[in-house]
Amino acid sequence: MSKKLANNIKVRFAPSPTGPLHIGGARSALFNWLYARHHGGTFIVRIEDTDLERSSRESEENILSSLRWLGLDWDEGIAAGGPNGPYRQTERLHIYKQYAAKLLEEGHAYYCYCSEEELAAERESLLAKGELPRYLGRCRDLCDADRDRLAAEGRKPVLRFRVPEGKTVTVDDQVRGEVSFETNGIGDFIIVKSDGIPTYNFAVVIDDHSMGISHVIRAEEHLSNTPRQILIYQALGWVIPAFAHISLILGKDRSKMSKRHGSTSIVQYQELGYLPEAMVNFLALLGWSPGGEEEIFSLDEIKDQFSLDRVAKNPAVFDLEKLNWLNGHYIRQSDLERITELSIPFLRQGGYVTGEMTPDKYQWVRMLVSTVRNYLANLSEINTHVEKFFVETVEPADEETREVLRQEKVVLVLNTLRDKINSTRDLDEETIKAALKSLGKELGLKGKQVFMPLRVALTGEMHGPELYQVIPLLGKEKTVKRLEYAMSKI
Secondary structure, eight states: OOHHHHHSOEEEEOOOOSSSOBHHHHHHHHHHHHHHHHHTOEEEEOBOOOOTTTOOHHHHHHHHHHHHHTTOOOSEETTTBOTTOOOBGGGOHHHHHHHHHHHHHTTSEEEEOOOHHHHHHHHHHHHHTTOOOOOOOTTTTOOHHHHHHHHHTTOOOEEEEOOOTTOEEEEEETTTEEEEEEGGGTOOOEEEOTTSOBOHHHHHHHHHHHTTOOEEEEEGGGGGGHHHHHHHHHHHTOOOOEEEEEOOEEOTTSSBOOGGGSOOBHHHHHHTTOOHHHHHHHHHTTTBOOSSSOOOOOHHHHHHHOOGGGBOSSOEEOOHHHHHHHHHHHHHHSOHHHHHHHHHHHHHHTTSSOSOOOHHHHHHHHHHHHHHGGGOSSGGGHHHHHGGGTSSOOOOSSHHHHHHTTSTTHHHHHHHHHHHHHTOSOOOHHHHHHHHHHHHHHHTOOHHHHHHHHHHHHHSOSSSSOHHHHHHHHHHHHHHHHHHHHHHHO
16 A cells, blocks of 8 residues: 555545435445544545436435434535535536546547347357456457447447456455456457447446545455456556455354344434444444443544454354444433434323323423333334233233232232322332332232232333333332222232
8 A cells, every 4th residue: 555545545435326325335334434533534425426327316315314313424525515616427428538538548448339138149258258247248249340330220338447467466455465367368348339428337436536535445345356357447547546345244044134023224213213322333333343342432442442353254244233232222322312302202102192282281291201221122112011001901911920910918018008009198219119118018028029020010011111110110000090990809
């Protein structure tokens, strides 16, 4: 690597706006951001929108919004500006045209008039021989007369790059080490389509060079594109950036990540009530390993430790259980006010919060969230945990739970608590704690003999939030009603 590249770190994330930001793209963006921030470099976000049929501004905004949600800011690029714009490829066509003309003039590129049918026949022939499909150079050495004849037939040419024969292209990959490709297996590839739109391999080289990119950190699936890009760098006489290809992301069954392994886009996880700090923590561990055994990291902590030499060559496994564990941790650790605000839309969606959010209602909802958040893997699960606080009566969940209410002295326990509740003015946590503590002493019973039947009577379950949280949420009337209902069933 040149001294210039080592001292001037500049990386980029360049998504195609053909859909939302997916897990793999988000991980690539994160690794680029981490590398730039760790080294005090520059992070660029630009848009590769040359797929005219599938690209949209809506997808572009979704991607940018997801990056912001993850906490990834950028120094230059789309929506940020900078000295190397425009930052959408469709606004840079004049730049690509200039360098295409240079390659054509210097003999590194040529016009190809082959039809789709001719190319298909060539592919079939190579496959039949057991060879790798590639363009064999039919139009490499056309004379002016041949070009004029083909143009007169109405054929619109593409521009192909003239791949030198008998050469070896070696990629000194910062994750995978040296990877070599033989040019004879590449074939002359298209750099500008017949409609004048550049292909990915051509445009990305022009963009990376003109924006001063020092390190290209991207998914492993782009490794096969790298020799083509290096050949273009060499033809134009440009410094080649450092490359680092990060591993694929697989599902737990070791197959390619897909919808059957869970949601695939960042916005879906956002809508399910995952927290950005949990997602960042999880994404960082998909292919990168810290020095020790710790797995809980803030974005700043990851930034301080991040290096490419700790990025794994082997595929990363998307483990939804681990993401849920991390997200549950961050839900429990986060400020209660924040989690309450994030939970309210889900509670409204479930019909548990309606109408205007008055101060009294907010305090009750805050208490509700505090009571159940320890049991949440994501905030969209909250409705399944709060339902028991809204129904008039509850039934034991199963036969084992029903058996709890058949034990000796259960009626005495329920009846005594009912009397205490009726005579208590304020059902705050401290008052309930004191009432429950005195209950066991008064009846001469052990804690389990008191708390288990009360829990079943009030929630229908043997496990869950503390009773001193449950009773204030239910309120006096509903608590008494549930105790009396349980006694009537015994």
